[in-house]
Amino acid sequence: MDRNIMINWINDGTISIPARLIKDYKKLKLNESEVMLLIHVHSFLQQGISFPTPEVLANRMSHSETDCSQMLQSLMKRGFLELQEGKDETMFSETFSLSPLWDKLISIACQQEVVKDEETKEADEK
Amino acid sequence: MDRNIMINWINDGTISIPARLIKDYKKLKLNESEVMLLIHVHSFLQQGISFPTPEVLANRMSHSETDCSQMLQSLMKRGFLELQEGKDETMFSETFSLSPLWDKLISIACQQEVVKDEETKEADEK
Amino acid sequence: MDRNIMINWINDGTISIPARLIKDYKKLKLNESEVMLLIHVHSFLQQGISFPTPEVLANRMSHSETDCSQMLQSLMKRGFLELQEGKDETMFSETFSLSPLWDKLISIACQQEVVKDEETKEADEK
Amino acid sequence: MDRNIMINWINDGTISIPARLIKDYKKLKLNESEVMLLIHVHSFLQQGISFPTPEVLANRMSHSETDCSQMLQSLMKRGFLELQEGKDETMFSETFSLSPLWDKLISIACQQEVVKDEETKEADEK
Numbered sequence: 313m314d315r316n317i318m319i320n321w322i323n324d325g326t327i328s329i330p331a332r333l334i335k336d337y338k339k340l341k342l343n344e345s346e347v348m349l350l351i352h353v354h355s356f357l358q359q360g361i362s363f364p365t366p367e368v369l370a371n372r373m374s375h376s377e378t379d380c381s382q383m384l385q386s387l388m389k390r391g392f393l394e395l396q397e398g399k400d401e402t403m404f405s406e407t408f409s410l411s412p413l414w415d416k417l418i419s420i421a422c423q424q425e426v427v428k429d430e431e432t433k434e435a436d437e438k
Numbered sequence: 439m440d441r442n443i444m445i446n447w448i449n450d451g452t453i454s455i456p457a458r459l460i461k462d463y464k465k466l467k468l469n470e471s472e473v474m475l476l477i478h479v480h481s482f483l484q485q486g487i488s489f490p491t492p493e494v495l496a497n498r499m500s501h502s503e504t505d506c507s508q509m510l511q512s513l514m515k516r517g518f519l520e521l522q523e524g525k526d527e528t529m530f531s532e533t534f535s536l537s538p539l540w541d542k543l544i545s546i547a548c549q550q551e552v553v554k555d556e557e558t559k560e561a562d563e564k
Numbered sequence: 565m566d567r568n569i570m571i572n573w574i575n576d577g578t579i580s581i582p583a584r585l586i587k588d589y590k591k592l593k594l595n596e597s598e599v600m601l602l603i604h605v606h607s608f609l610q611q612g613i614s615f616p617t618p619e620v621l622a623n624r625m626s627h628s629e630t631d632c633s634q635m636l637q638s639l640m641k642r643g644f645l646e647l648q649e650g651k652d653e654t655m656f657s658e659t660f661s662l663s664p665l666w667d668k669l670i671s672i673a674c675q676q677e678v679v680k681d682e683e684t685k686e687a688d689e690k
Numbered sequence: 691m692d693r694n695i696m697i698n699w700i701n702d703g704t705i706s707i708p709a710r711l712i713k714d715y716k717k718l719k720l721n722e723s724e725v726m727l728l729i730h731v732h733s734f735l736q737q738g739i740s741f742p743t744p745e746v747l748a749n750r751m752s753h754s755e756t757d758c759s760q761m762l763q764s765l766m767k768r769g770f771l772e773l774q775e776g777k778d779e780t781m782f783s784e785t786f787s788l789s790p791l792w793d794k795l796i797s798i799a800c801q802q803e804v805v806k807d808e809e810t811k812e813a814d815e816k
Contacts, residue, residue, distance in 0.1 A: 317544070319796070321456070326706045327460050330452055334478065344499065371464075414701070418693060425446075447696070448582060449666070452580045566800070583702045583704055586705050589750075594752075600726060625722065673695050
């Protein structure tokens with residue numbers, strides 16, 4: 313095996329995903345196809361590609377372009393994904409933002425914290 | 439919002455996935471449920487949990503325990519996942535290994551390298 | 565080159581560090597040796613090793629065991645690192661926690677947010 | 691605390707570093723300032739900034755611009771860092787590459803593998 317293949321692999325790097333997304337997506341009522349689509353968007357954003365098209369997404373997924381387009385629509389409607397107007401120096405552009413997804417995950421983390429606090433209190437009162 | 443929630447989030451950390459898995463799983467004929475199951479196994483391994491049961495996996499996925507069990511079987515048969523006999527000091531234990539998955543991804547990377555080389559050669563000869 | 569070397573490399577994985585630590589450690593008055601020591605502690609914690617000794621740290625660093633021990637003391641005194649009493653089922657154990665470091669980085673992020681908000685307000689008032 | 695600060699933190703993301711760099715930089719005779727400088731370069735490359743200047747690096751480090759410039763020179767001379775001529779559509783540009791660093795780390799991994807193999811052989815012969 314050529315050593316360059318290994319160097320290329322390292323240069324390609326890794327995609328980092330908040331552990332809480334992996335742990336809690338089910339609680340957000342996302343299925344595996346939807347969470348993978350969000351991971352693809354996240355990975356494109358990390359590479360500086362801010363608006364992957366349904367065609368680009370379908371190239372990497374086991375779903376058709378039409379399916380990807382419908383999933384994007386559904387994820388935006390349900391508040392997991394947002395389109396933001398970006399302004400490059402000279403022209404307007406659209407950018408996906410995952411901020412709504414992180415916001416929902418934070419909400420789950422907050423609820424869990426409250427539950428834990430109450431349990432501690434109850435245990436203390438006994 | 440409590441600052442502890444944010445500190446907990448940071449301590450929970452991130453899951454790092456080789457970029458090539460995200461890019462190339464379709465070429466390996468994995469669908470989104472299967473690649474997510476492999477990502478769950480990877481994330482458990484990173485936490486030191488070497489043998490997540492179908493029940494544990496089903497708790498995080500939109501699939502039943504039976505489905506998860508069948509997917510694990512299928513992934514092992516198709517050579518993406520392996521069960522290794524580990525030996526803790528005093529007792530034998532079973533450990534999932536993703537080495538076969540990485541091996542398949544490396545094979546894809548090697549083929550792409552060969553194709554690129556041939557294209558370069560052809561271009562040079564012209 | 566043996567393909568196993570590459571598979572081992574992938575299984576060894578990556579260390580994920582919050583981007584803000586890399587960007588802002590200078591503002592926290594940490595030097596490179598100190599931030600690297602914190603990164604070593606972080607990497608041991610990720611592997612489930614909760615109390616790396618000065619000896620273990622010195623094996624990876626260009627500093628002596630005594631230096632590492634003094635740096636750990638200094639980092640604890642200055643509030644970047646904490647020793648917590650953990651309780652394994654049967655015995656007490658000590659665990660390093662980086663929560664104070666994350667807390668300091670969050671404080672910096674909050675200050676930057678305030679500055680940005682004020683700039684926006686001023687710009688709006690003009 | 692404002693929830694936006696936390697969302698910004700998540701969007702800022704993490705820097706992923708091959709675990710072997712953290713484990714083995716001492717064996718490469720790199721000190722903490724040098725390895726942190728390489729990590730800064732790595733983090734800029736991940737963000738798409740291919741040629742951070744000594745000034746930009748000094749802004750994040752506890753070293754002066756002159757120091758950073760000399761460290762860059764030294765790292766290039768000792769074969770850890772490379773300047774590559776890139777070609778953007780219309781103009782030539784210079785890009786740092788960490789491929790020589792990964793190459794050195796792979797060499798260490800190969801040597802360790804050989805040592806392990808010989809130990810196994812010797813054990814088998816007994």
